[in-house]
Amino acid sequence: xxxxxxxxxVVLAYLGAGLGLDLEPVLDDNAAFKILDLRVxxxxxxxxxxxxxxxxxxxxKRDGKDVTSFNTEDDPTKFAVVNNDLIIRRxxxxxxxxxxxxxxxxxxxxxxxVPTVSKPxxxxxxxxxxxxxxxxxxECLAFGTPKPTISWRFENxxxxxxEGRVKLTKNSQxxxxxxxxxxxxxxxxxxxxxxxxxNDATTxxxxxxxxxxxxxxxxxxxxxxxxxxxxxxxxxxxxxxFAYERNRSKMDLDESDTDAGADQKxxxxxxxxxxxxx
Numbered sequence: 124x125x126x127x128x129x130x131x132x133v134v135l136a137y138l139g140a141g142l143g144l145d146l147e148p149v150l151d152d153n154a155a156f157k158i159l160d161l162r163v164x165x166x167x168x169x170x171x172x173x174x175x176x177x178x179x180x181x182x183x184k185r186d187g188k189d190v191t192s193f194n195t196e197d198d199p200t201k202f203a204v205v206n207n208d209l210i211i212r213r214x215x216x217x218x219x220x221x222x223x224x225x226x227x228x229x230x231x232x233x234x235x236x237v238p239t240v241s242k243p244x245x246x247x248x249x250x251x252x253x254x255x256x257x258x259x260x261x262e263c264l265a266f267g268t269p270k271p272t273i274s275w276r277f278e279n280x281x282x283x284x285x286e287g288r289v290k291l292t293k294n295s296q297x298x299x300x301x302x303x304x305x306x307x308x309x310x311x312x313x314x315x316x317x318x319x320x321x322n323d324a325t326t327x328x329x330x331x332x333x334x335x336x337x338x339x340x341x342x343x344x345x346x347x348x349x350x351x352x353x354x355x356x357x358x359x360x361x362x363x364x365f366a367y368e369r370n371r372s373k374m375d376l377d378e379s380d381t382d383a384g385a386d387q388k389x390x391x392x393x394x395x396x397x398x399x400x401x
Contacts, residue, residue, distance in 0.1 A: 144179065144228045145172040148237045154327035156238040159214050161266060167209040167237050169224035181207040184223045216241060219268040243267035243320035245334040253312075255343040259305040261336065262294055263318035271320035273300040276333075278314060313340040 294301035
């Protein structure tokens with residue numbers, strides 16, 4: 124009888140302590156983390172396992188502090204817990220961290236970590252038009268955690284390091300291959316250039332993030348052609364005027380000769396008439 128009482132007490136203590144409660148972080152497929160998209164809202168979840176969802180309240184922490192303590196006066200609703208889920212609004216790189224979900228039942232507290240990473244977000248800085256022979260320079264600004272690796276693609280060629288006429292260097296933020304340069308551009312360098320970024324987030328999704336920009340390489344004589352065209356128009360116009368004036372002068376000369384002959388003939392006729400009257 125004593126053994127039965129002890130068993131019942133142990134069972135009640137087990138249930139009262141909530142030892143059957145557990146939490147399971149909702150992570151991305153084939154990944155040990157949750158992938159966040161920058162500049163939009165993201166939701167972190169922890170599933171309640173072996174417990175009554177209606178009776179369990181989940182709290183969220185970051186660096187051991189309640190996430191809502193990271194809200195500011197300028198952005199008071201950035202972090203919010205809604206229906207046991209953590210919502211991160213207007214996500215930026217600085218929000219990427221390891222968060223933890225916690226639930227307490229009785230004297231037992233269950234805590235699980237939710238690591239996060241972010242997909243790369245890209246922007247290209249480039250001159251849309253380059254004069255033939257001048258330097259072609261592109262810079263890819265890449266944001267994301269962990270820091271993305273950068274490669275470039277032009278037509279059928281992919282560049283992961285300096286090669287041939289193409290030089291790849293790091294930018295002022297220390298991002299390798301962020302700057303793409305061709306010292307002396309050629310007309311054949313015209314086209315679409317792609318900056319391609321990858322990190323743990325894209326690897327988990329078996330994908331990559333890319334952005335493109337179109338670069339136009341103009342003939343180095345392009346600025347001269349309009350001037351040459353104007354000069355040609357002036358020359359042609361002057362030639363037409365010269366030919367017209369020359370032809371008109373010739374016609375005027377012929378008319379003068381004709382008028383002189385007619386006057387001479389009239390004069391001779393007048394003399395004959397005078398002789399006949401005599």
